[in-house]
Amino acid sequence: MSGERVRRLVHSAEVAAPAEAVYALLANAVRGPLYSPEVLHVERMDADGDRERLRVWEDSGGGVRCSLWARVAHPGARRIEFWRLRGEAPFTSMAGQWTVEERSGGRSVVSVLHEFTVAGDPDGAEAVRAALAVKDSARGALRGVRRIARGSGGSRQRVLTFQESLRVEGPGEVVYDFLYRAADWAGRVPQVRHVEVSEVSPGIQAVNYRLRLPDRTERATSSLRLCFPHAGRIVYKQTTPWAPVAAHTGEWSVLPDEHGVRVIAEHTVLLDEDALPDGGPAMPGRENTRSSGADAQPSRGSTEAWSQGNAGRSEDGAAHVLAGAGESRGRQRPDPVPQSGRGQERSAGQGPAPGSGGGVREAIGQASRTILEQAGRHAESAVRALPRR
Template structure:
């Protein structure tokens, strides 16, 4: 991007971890929602070698924005170029790069540079885009630094698992129950309060209370992206419900097959190392407890979704059988 209308920003942080560790975090696009607070969801559309095309949803100044992005990973240089192929106004163009450089004593410096233009170059829009870019860059860099500097290996910090149930009923009714989360209070025992706003079709923001297995009630918030034609709802807890979680993302999916419908709840959780230090048990026991707590709550919702679908089918009026027998 060239010309006087191009605006540039640069942000860096020093990390007490090898450059290779930091670069690996940046290169894993689909896990970025765990590592970067501003990133809500990433879908990898296609890739060829170091080139990939992504669709991303990010928080931006209190709103949610979606973009299509091309990335090129230069692993030997520990550098990632990115350029948004399609974006929302007032952003006209947005691109830049991440770089990770080795520093003394096994440390590294990670830098993100942005170049952007704004439709019409209105000063207020330029200021807004600059502020959002600055805020997100600083938050993401700080999160990457904290994760890379952890005393625990990344494999011990990230917990991924799924729960599922099978049912005999239409998948549309299961999806309907999952989509209408505003109806969960009074139905889902561990959700006593839930407020849902849908700022755009399929983009839901949830503010809710969760009753944890030990009885404590915590306030949480989530962003959900709903894809009804694919039977999917992806989510990220922007304020995790479980104390030991630093970040939590997942997906509800309704998958028909030859035997009926399978409903799956997938979870990926980044453990909060500071919270783990305050626990009398070790990291392994904390991971197991977290797995059990989240799994139990997931299964509760899945079972209710199954009951909702199967009850609706059973309640359908039956056609009377003619006196001469069934019609073939």
């Protein structure tokens, strides 16, 4: 950063959770999209000990920006350094660090430092806008960390992670094509009442739709989707989630095997307990409610204020949520799970009431199960239509 004026901004917030628990949130970058509004998706590129490189997709207001980051964790000091690997206008450089300090009463203070340089006049309008963008990003991330860490005990659970899965005896390309063409879901998927899809740029879709919930109400929402056809993946983030959902990220995966494909819908949902009936709890018990014991881990990563990380709750609950959540290195696929019926798998449920955490899980799960079934029928129909030899 020599030869240019370095701007330095520090933002802090008191958090109702122990320092070790908050640091664990920050040290696991996979869940940045849950609490940072502009972060859409993160992927871990590689790692060496406490060092890692990340690819981060962000909503840049009318477009999607992909950038490369590196960071180094210092667990003993509860500090995480981060820096952008390539300058992106208007920034010519960006670096900083997260720190967490212990306070009395099971509380802590989390701080984020940004040091950056901007092309052109260091006091010009562009530099002022850049500083405001950094400030907004840092404050938004701190609000997210406080919201996730806030809580009143180990019985309260904010983050739901679950999946639906289907075996399809058909070509993966046809299955993926159905998932990609979300504009065709209305009329074929009963829960999806209306869909509008636009291409933000090649492989990036903005989707606006209305979803019919199990209680027969309808909710309008929108998502940004990142499509990776060669990998058989579509990842997305809801950009206008509906209460009590504070954030919702997910992924569609098409995995080939010997006789067809396995299609997986993965979901990670952050619940706003203040929006739940009587304040919660959202869902008792373990954080992960997965299908038949499958262990689906999302990719790791983050943003400008990306090194924030995971999701948790205060006191013992914060540490409980973090236990075993996404600490594995790199991207992992779920292990095979037993099949039943036509191949559909689903997590066990207990008829939750609409508006509860369980109701959210059932509404999302029901819609994704139906989409999986329609994708399977679409592929199997394509196979039957092939000329016989």
